[in-house]
Amino acid sequence: MFRRLSASVALLAAALTATPASAADAPLRDLAAARGVYLGTAVTASRLTGGYAQIAGAEFGSVTPGNEMKWSSVEPTRGTYDWSGADRVVAFAEANGQEVRGHTLVWHSQLPSWLTGGSFTADELRRIMTDHIAVEAGRYKGRIDHWDVVNEPLNDDGTLRQSLWAKALGESYIADAFRAARAADPAAKLYLNDYSTDGIGAKSDGMYALVERLLAQGVPIDGVGFQAHLVLGQVPVTLEPNLRRFADLGVDVAITELDIRMQLPATEAKLDRQKADYASVLRACLAVTRCAGVTVWGFTDADSWIPDFFPGEGAATPYDENLARKPAYDGIAEALTPVGNPPPTGTACAVTYTVQSQWNTGFTAQVTVRNTGTTALDGWRTEWGYGSGQRVTQAWNATVTQTAARVTAASLSYNASVPPGGSVSFGLNGTWSGTNPPPTGLSCATGS
Secondary structure: OOOOOOOOOOOOOOOOEEOOOOHHHOOHHHHHHHOOOEEEEEEOHHHOOHHHHHHHHHHOOEEEEOOOOOHHHHOOEOOEOOOHHHHHHHHHHHHOOOEEEEEEEEOOOOOOHHHHOOOOOHHHHHHHHHHHHHHHHHHOOOOOOEEEEEEOOEOOOOOEOOOHHHHHHOOHHHHHHHHHHHHHOOOOEEEEEEOOOOOOOHHHHHHHHHHHHHHHOOOOOOEEEEOOEEEOOOOOOOHHHHHHHHHOOOOEEEEEEEEEEEEOOOOHHHHHHHHHHHHHHHHHHHOOOOEEEEEEOOOEHHHOOHHHHOOOEEOOOOEOOOOOEOHHHHHHHHHHOOOOOOOOOOOOEEEEEEEEEEOOOEEEEEEEEEEOOOOOEEOEEEEEEOOOOOEEEEEEOOEEEEEOOEEEEEOOOOOOEEOOOOEEEEEEEEEOEOEOOOOEEEEEEEOO
16 A cells, blocks of 8 residues: 655755666666566555656656555455546556556455445355456556456465455355456466565465465466565575575565565664665566566655555655655666676767757757767667656657657767767756756767
C-alpha cells in the first residue's frame, strides 16, 4: 500500500550539465536493459504528473500499480468496476515505452466488504474468484507483461495462510487462479509473489515446495516474485542462491517490491549502507540468469508505505521526498554498470540547457553541445525530460521531437561535425503553465 501525501515537491536546480562519461548519467532503465533485465517502480496513479511522472517515465522500464489493480479498487461493488486508476497507469506505461507488472489478482488483503462479509459456498467463492480474474486480466489482455496472480499465500513458517480463499478452497485456489489467468491472457507471465522469502529459510522452503507441487500439477506458473521489503544492513546472504534454486526449477524469478528501511533520522552513514544494500540486491539478480528484473516499491520516500506501518522508520527508497536522488540511486546504477567496461573516452560530449527568455505561457531555450573528447564528433544527440507539462512548439538548428515528457534532439547535416573543444547550439520555443522548472535527465550521446 502506498502512502498518500499532498506535500509540494521542491523545484529542481536552475542549471543542468550532463556528460555520458559516468554510468550514472544514463537512465536506470537503459542501464538495466543493457544487462538484459528491467528496472521498475511501483507508482500511484494520481501522482503521475509533474516531476514525479517525469522521473517515473525516464528512469524506469516497468511500472506496477501500487493499489489501482487490487480487488477493492477495481470491483468495490460486486459486478461494478472502476478502471480509472488502473487505466491511467497502463496508459502512462504505454506512452513511455514501459512494461507493466499487474498487481494483484488474488490476495487476502484489500478485499471489498461485499466479498469479506458475504456468505458463499465453496463453489460460489471459486466462481467469484475466477470470474474476477477473467474480467480484470481480460481487460488488459496483451498489455500486461507480468501478473502477480496470487499474492502472499503463505504464513511465515511456510504453511498455507488461512485466508478467505484457503479456508474455503484449500490450496487448490492457487492452481485455479493461475489457470484462469492463463485463459484470460495467454501472453502474460504469471507469478506467485510473497514477502520474507528472500533468503533461504522456513518460508522460502515452503514456497519452494509449493512451486514444485504446482509445476507437478501442470499449473501454468511462469515465475516467482520475491518482495524484498528489507531492513538496513540485513540483505540476506543467501539471496542469490535462493533465487538460483527457484530458477533451477524452470521458472523465472524477480525482485518485485524492493525497499530498504532504516531507523530515522537518516544519516550519511546509513545512506551509504543503504547504497551498498541496494547494489547487493541488484547484483544478486544479475548473477541469476532467469532473474527477469527488479522493481522498487515506490521510487520516492513521499510515496512509501513504510512510515505508516513501521513508526520511526523510513527513507526506504532511492529518491527523497523532494524527488532528489539519494546514494541508493547510485548504488543501483553502479551495480548495473559492467565492471571493466568503461565508456569510450576518445569521443564524448556535454550539454547545457538555458532558458533565455520567458513570458506568460511561453519560453525560449538554448541548448549547447560541447565536444569534451579528443576526436571530432560525427553527429550528436541530446535527450531530456520536462517535469511540468512543458511542450516544444518550434526548434531550429536541430531535429527535435517530443513524446509525452521526453524530448530528443539530433544534429543536422551542417552542424553534425564538432571539433575537440568546440561547441554547437540550437534553440527552441515552448509552452508552459504554472511553473517552468529546468528539465531533468539531460544527456548527450555521440553519433548520428
